[in-house]
Amino acid sequence: MSAREVVLGIGGGIAAYKSCELLRRLQDAGFGVTVIPTPSSLHFVGKATWEALSGRAVTTTVWERVDEVRHVHLAKVSEFNIIAPATADLIARIAHGRADDLLTNTLLASKAPTLIVPAMHPAMWANKATQSNVSLLRDRGYVVMEPDHGRLTGSDIGVGRFPETSHIVATFKEMTDKANDLSGIKVLVTAGGTREMIDPIRFIGNNSSGRQGFAIAKAAMRRGAEVTLVLANSTLPDLPGITTVRVTSADQMFAEVHSRFALCDVIAMSAAVADARPAQYSDSKIKKGSLSSIELTANKDIIASVAKDKKNQVVIAFAAETTLDIEEGERKLLAKSADILFLNDVSGSEIFGSDETQGVILTSQVSQSIERVMVDRISKDTLADLLLDQALNKLG
Ligand code: CTP
Numbered sequence: 001m002s003a004r005e006v007v008l009g010i011g012g013g014i015a016a017y018k019s020c021e022l023l024r025r026l027q028d029a030g031f032g033v034t035v036i037p038t039p040s041s042l043h044f045v046g047k048a049t050w051e052a053l054s055g056r057a058v059t060t061t062v063w064e065r066v067d068e069v070r071h072v073h074l075a076k077v078s079e080f081n082i083i084a085p086a087t088a089d090l091i092a093r094i095a096h097g098r099a100d101d102l103l104t105n106t107l108l109a110s111k112a113p114t115l116i117v118p119a120m121h122p123a124m125w126a127n128k129a130t131q132s133n134v135s136l137l138r139d140r141g142y143v144v145m146e147p148d149h150g151r152l153t154g155s156d157i158g159v160g161r162f163p164e165t166s167h168i169v170a171t172f173k174e175m176t177d178k179a180n181d182l183s184g185i186k187v188l189v190t191a192g193g194t195r196e197m198i199d200p201i202r203f204i205g206n207n208s209s210g211r212q213g214f215a216i217a218k219a220a221m222r223r224g225a226e227v228t229l230v231l232a233n234s235t236l237p238d239l240p241g242i243t244t245v246r247v248t249s250a251d252q253m254f255a256e257v258h259s260r261f262a263l264c265d266v267i268a269m270s271a272a273v274a275d276a277r278p279a280q281y282s283d284s285k286i287k288k289g290s291l292s293s294i295e296l297t298a299n300k301d302i303i304a305s306v307a308k309d310k311k312n313q314v315v316i317a318f319a320a321e322t323t324l325d326i327e328e329g330e331r332k333l334l335a336k337s338a339d340i341l342f343l344n345d346v347s348g349s350e351i352f353g354s355d356e357t358q359g360v361i362l363t364s365q366v367s368q369s370i371e372r373v374m375v376d377r378i379s380k381d382t383l384a385d386l387l388l389d390q391a392l393n394k395l396g
C-alpha cells in the first residue's frame with residue numbers, strides 16, 4: 001500500500017463518470033485509492049472500470065469479501081475519504097448515520113477527514129432538507145464543497161454541477177496537507193456569548209451564535225491539534241474529538257480559561273464576553289414595578305488578564321465593531337497582548353449566526369508594526385484555517 005491511502009466514494013449520479021478522471025489525478029498526486037461505489041452508481045460507471053483504473057478490488061456491499069470485514073479494514077487504513085459525486089440521497093444517508101451499503105458502513109467506522117463533493121439538480125441542492133443535512137455534516141467537521149453553477153444534465157442551469165476536477169484535487173490537497181500540521185499543539189478556543197443573570201428569568205446577553213469559534217475548534221481538530229472548546233450558551237453540539245466545556249457567565253468562562261491557559265499553545269478567544277454583569281443577582285423574579293434600572297459591575301477582561309503573563313502562547317483575539325475601525329482594532333490587539341486579531345464589522349447583523357464573515361486580520365510583526373490583511377466574505381471555516389495558519393507561523 002502507498003503512503004497515503006484514500007477511499008474514493010462514488011454516489012449514484014451522472015457525474016460519476018467525471019470521477020474516473022478524479023481517480024487518475026488523485027493517483028498522480030501520490031494517493032493510493034480504493035474506490036467504493038454505491039450499488040446505484042454502478043448504473044453510471046461499472047465495477048470493471050473502477051477495478052481497471054484503481055488496480056484494486058471493488059465491492060459495494062458488506063456481503064462481499066466478508067472474511068476481510070472490508071468496511072472496518074478500509075476505515076482503519078484510509079487516511080482520508082473523498083466522496084465524489086455525493087448525491088442528495090448519499091448526503092442524507094451520511095448525515096443520518098445510515099449504514100446500508102459498503103460506503104456508508106465504511107464512513108461510519110472511519111475517523112478520517114472527509115471531503116464531500118456534491119453534484120445534483122439545483123432544486124435538490126437548494127432544498128431545505130439537503131441544505132440542513134449539509135450544515136449538519138459541516139458542523140460535524142466534514143468539508144463539503146459548494147457545487148458549481150452551470151448547465152446540468154438536462155436543459156436546466158443552476159448551482160449543482162460537479163466542480164472541475166482540478167478544483168476538487170486542489171481542495172483535497174489543501175485538506176490533506178493541513179491534516180497533521182497542528183499535531184502535538186494544544187489549542188484552547190472560546191465561543192458563544194456569555195449570559196449575566198439578573199434574576200432566575202432574565203439575563204444580559206448578546207447575539208453571538210458561537211459559529212466562528214466552533215469553526216476554529218473543528219479546523220484545529222482536523223489539523224491534528226488537541227482541542228478544548230469553552231462554549232457559552234450555544235446550541236451547537238459537542239463534537240467527538242473536541243473536549244467541550246459549557247459555561248454560562250463571563251466569570252465561569254474566566255475560571256475555565258484561566259485554569260487552562262498555561263498548558264495551551266494557541267488560544268482563540270472568539271467568545272463575545274459581556275463586559276459587565278448586574279451588581280446584585282436577585283434570587284427571586286424582580287417584579288416589573290422595580291425594574292427601572294440595573295446597576296452594573298465590570299467583568300474581568302479574560303484575554304487581557306491571561307495574555308499579559310503569556311510565555312510562548314499565540315493569542316488570537318477578535319473584535320466585533322459596528323464600523324471597520326482598523327485603528328481601534330490595532331489598539332485592542334496591543335491592549336490585550338494579542339498576536340493576531342480578527343476585526344469584523346458586525347453592523348447590519350449579517351455576521352451573527354451566518355456561516356460567512358468579513359473583516360481584517362491584524363497580525364503583530366517582530367518589527368513592532370502590524371500587518372493588515374483584508375478578508376472579503378469568506379466562510380467562517382476558511383477564516384478559521386487562515387487564523388490557524390498565522391498562529392502556526394508564529395509558533396515557528
Ligand atoms: N474579551 C474578553 N473578556 C471580556 C471582553 C472581551 O476576553 N470581558 C475578548 C473577546 O473575546 C475578544 C476581544 O476581547 O477576543 C475583544 O472583544 P470586544 O468586545 O470587541 O472588545 P472589548 O474589550 O469588550 O471593548 P469594547 O466593548 O469597548 O469594544
